[in-house]
Amino acid sequence: EGGKEVRRKGNKKARQPSTLTREPSMEEQMLEQTGYGPKVLEQIDREFVERCGSIDGQMNEATFTSLMVHLGLPEHHCGQCYRALATSPHGLSLKDLQVGLCALDPHTPHGEIAAQIRCQIIFQFYNTSESGRLGFSEFKVMVKDINELKKRSLSSEQLEEDAREKWKVFGISEEEGITLASFLMNVGQLKFRGTSLLLRLPHSPVKHL
Numbered sequence: 001e002g003g004k005e006v007r008r009k010g011n012k013k014a015r016q017p018s019t020l021t022r023e024p025s026m027e028e029q030m031l032e033q034t035g036y037g038p039k040v041l042e043q044i045d046r047e048f049v050e051r052c053g054s055i056d057g058q059m060n061e062a063t064f065t066s067l068m069v070h071l072g073l074p075e076h077h078c079g080q081c082y083r084a085l086a087t088s089p090h091g092l093s094l095k096d097l098q099v100g101l102c103a104l105d106p107h108t109p110h111g112e113i114a115a116q117i118r119c120q121i122i123f124q125f126y127n128t129s130e131s132g133r134l135g136f137s138e139f140k141v142m143v144k145d146i147n148e149l150k151k152r153s154l155s156s157e158q159l160e161e162d163a164r165e166k167w168k169v170f171g172i173s174e175e176e177g178i179t180l181a182s183f184l185m186n187v188g189q190l191k192f193r194g195t196s197l198l199l200r201l202p203h204s205p206v207k208h209l
Contacts, residue, residue: 027117046209047209064092105206
């Protein structure tokens with residue numbers, strides 16, 4: 001976010017030049033905190049330019065799918081992942097890709113800033129209706145994936161029961177749906193667990209670019 005221009009008061013002759021400060025964004029903080037420094041980002045930059053032709057270009061879904069399948073993401077997840085990461089309707093920017101690869105890196109911790117960004121991506125990934133509210137059927141898919149990642153095999157009846165039980169922590173009816181704010185709060189308070197397992201590549205992507 002942009003900072004405010006800082007000016008010193010007093011005699012005009014003693015006035016110092018104004019300065020412009022900017023706090024790093026949450027995404028920039030996550031990249032720095034997880035070791036995605038200049039060398040790693042340059043590696044991602046080169047991959048992006050090779051596939052999109054320009055550092056200022058946009059990556060389309062087909063190109064993204066080709067890259068992510070190469071990195072180990074199941075192909076049937078690529079379309080949803082693309083929509084969850086893209087901040088523009090025109091395509092995936094270089095910054096979107098940097099943040100996305102960092103968020104999906106299995107070595108990125110699921111805590112603090114990284115957890116918040118990861119949970120925003122996870123919410124958008126499972127909110128296939130793009131309604132801004134996670135419906136029960138969408139939530140049930142998330143619960144199913146968490147159970148599978150924990151090597152738990154549930155029957156359809158058991159899954160239904162498990163999803164309904166976990167839904168209760170959000171304190172809302174199925175008709176209302178879960179908002180992003182409620183999802184972030186309940187994950188942050190450890191009332192809903194298992195999201196740290198979701199949307200992880202099998203290996204660190206920077207080693208395979």
